[in-house]
Amino acid sequence: MKAVILLFILYLPSITSAGTLSLIGEERWVTVAKVYDGDTFKTRQGEKIRLLGLNTPETRHRDEPGQIGGKAAKEALKKLILGKQVRLRFDKEKKDRYKRTLAQVWMRDGLWVNGWLLKKGYAHVYTFEPNTHWTKKLLREERFARNQTLGIWNTSRFKLLKAKKVSGKNIGQFRVVQGNVDQITDKKGWRFKLANLHVSIPKAYRKSFKRPPHLKKGQQVVVRGKIRISSKERFFLTLYSPADLELK
Missing domain, CATH: 2.40.50.90 (OB fold (Dihydrolipoamide Acetyltransferase, E2P))
Incomplete structure (x- = not known):
């Protein structure tokens, strides 16, 4: 029983x-x-x-x-x-x-x-x-x-976007972005930068990732999400799920 x-x-x-x-x-x-x-x-x-x-x-x-x-x-x-x-x-x-x-x-x-x-x-x-x-x-x-x-993926609106090509016209758009890690602003890789795009994984969603990304400078990654602009006029994208980050 x-x-x-x-x-x-x-x-x-x-x-x-x-x-x-x-x-x-x-x-x-x-x-x-x-x-x-x-x-x-x-x-x-x-x-x-x-x-x-x-x-x-x-x-x-x-x-x-x-x-x-x-x-x-x-x-x-x-x-x-x-x-x-x-x-x-x-x-x-x-x-x-x-x-x-x-x-x-x-x-x-x-x-x-x-x-x-x-x-x-x-x-x-x-x-x-x-x-x-x-x-x-x-x-x-x-x-x-x-x-x-x-x-x-063969249209200008949804095709894979290079990080260095992110611009004001992309604000508010859901995009899949590819780029190389230029800067890691967190030792474990929870926050990093691709060209002029700042990418972060909020604390509330880190448990679903099981482990930190541990990225390396120059590593190619693909991220997905809505492109926004901060109060400091920086482009940023937030990752909420492991599916939002592909490591190359």
Whole structure:
């Protein structure tokens, strides 16, 4: 009896601050009734599903113009899943702050929809703790599209940005930036500089990295996040997840 209780405890999900918790591997089938954009759809039962671990460019909404690649991503997802049954699988946290269900999605024939969108260049990886179970696989699919400059990676808005090319026009943009470490402002590498871009990992998010980056001067890295400008007029980018930092 004690062994059974212990086994049950080991499989309980950890408590987090938001969302509905689930056991990794939990799954169910739904039928797609509507596709809102490249990463969100509605089921026949009215449940709104957000594809987990990625983000596609925004589509046109009211008076806001869509981003490059947004319409293409929506049409691709629509053609692939609309009216069909798909299998949902969940990570540790099942809902986002908008009450949408977060899921990895598979077709009847075994096609992994999230991975397919990334590999075709319709999306970029976008992950946060605690939902990181599929992160490595998601990054692998995105990296393929990036290396082949497919889809969004072949547009001026999303293509890999060299750190030395960061400028005022990039403020507020989510970008994937490549550069060499010019300066390390923290012994363990929690803060460093790529050309004129200051990069940092806040204390609140360092636990998810397991260990400090321990970067070396001149080392090539790829970082991802929103480019901002500080009160001292310095460009900076904050890393929140291990997926936001790729070491070369």
